[in-house]
Amino acid sequence: SQQGEEDPQALSIQEGENATMNCSYKTSINNLQWYRQNSGRGLVHLILIRSNEREKHSGRLRVTLDTSKKSSSLLITASRAADTASYFCATARGGSNYKLTFGKGTLLTVNP
Amino acid sequence: DAGVTQSPTHLIKTRGQQVTLRCSPKSGHDTVSWYQQALGQGPQFIFQYYEEEERQRGNFPDRFSGHQFPNYSSELNVNALLLGDSALYLCASSWGLAPRTYEQYFGPGTRLTVT
Numbered sequence: 171s172q173q174g175e176e177d178p179q180a181l182s183i184q185e186g187e188n189a190t191m192n193c194s195y196k197t198s199i200n201n202l203q204w205y206r207q208n209s210g211r212g213l214v215h216l217i218l219i220r221s222n223e224r225e226k227h228s229g230r231l232r233v234t235l236d237t238s239k240k241s242s243s244l245l246i247t248a249s250r251a252a253d254t255a256s257y258f259c260a261t262a263r264g265g266s267n268y269k270l271t272f273g274k275g276t277l278l279t280v281n282p
Numbered sequence: 283d284a285g286v287t288q289s290p291t292h293l294i295k296t297r298g299q300q301v302t303l304r305c306s307p308k309s310g311h312d313t314v315s316w317y318q319q320a321l322g323q324g325p326q327f328i329f330q331y332y333e334e335e336e337r338q339r340g341n342f343p344d345r346f347s348g349h350q351f352p353n354y355s356s357e358l359n360v361n362a363l364l365l366g367d368s369a370l371y372l373c374a375s376s377w378g379l380a381p382r383t384y385e386q387y388f389g390p391g392t393r394l395t396v397t
Contacts, residue, residue, distance in 0.1 A: 203385075205388075210319075210321075210370055210391075210393075211385070211390050211391060212286075212372060212388040212389050212391050213372065213374075213388040213392040214324070214388070215385050215386065215387070215388075218385060248341050258324050258325075258393045260324075269315070269330060269338050270315075270317075270325075270327065270386065271327065272317075272324030272325050274322070274323055274324050275323075276322050280322070
């Protein structure tokens, strides 16, 4: 079963706009990670946030984590056409930091 | 610095056949995990190898088996292929089992089609 659920399933925006994707999960976690996947190929690690952190930034990415609501959000600012991809959240539970449980992903389309 | 490599890129098999997929981890990594990603879905954890042993396993039948070699490379074997085994198979590598080693590096995947 999949732990995370991303919302929305698909998002279409114009270049320069911000994109926000949400992820909800069901059980307690050690950390939550966001990955990007282009055209059904390998996943690229974007950012990791630990369960004791509330917000993290990396370049144009901002991730928040609310453990009380079991939810996270990924914000991509000033989007570019090259950001077009599927974005997945993945959770790691207990001592299994290497066993990631992925959601179904959000397909982001950035129109030039 | 070589990243995670997988072979072959694409594979077409017939129901009932057996398949072997291969993965070489990123340089310096000793742990390999395998994931199955069906079309339109997120990856699902199959199993993980460390020190040539299967350390954790997801909810997959025994038809799925693996192996890790002394050079840390790994194989995923699937027997008695079913149409539902058609998917992208992803290999991810990391260093050790310590809690600090959070980040996994993924390979480009092997696209398996079962007809």
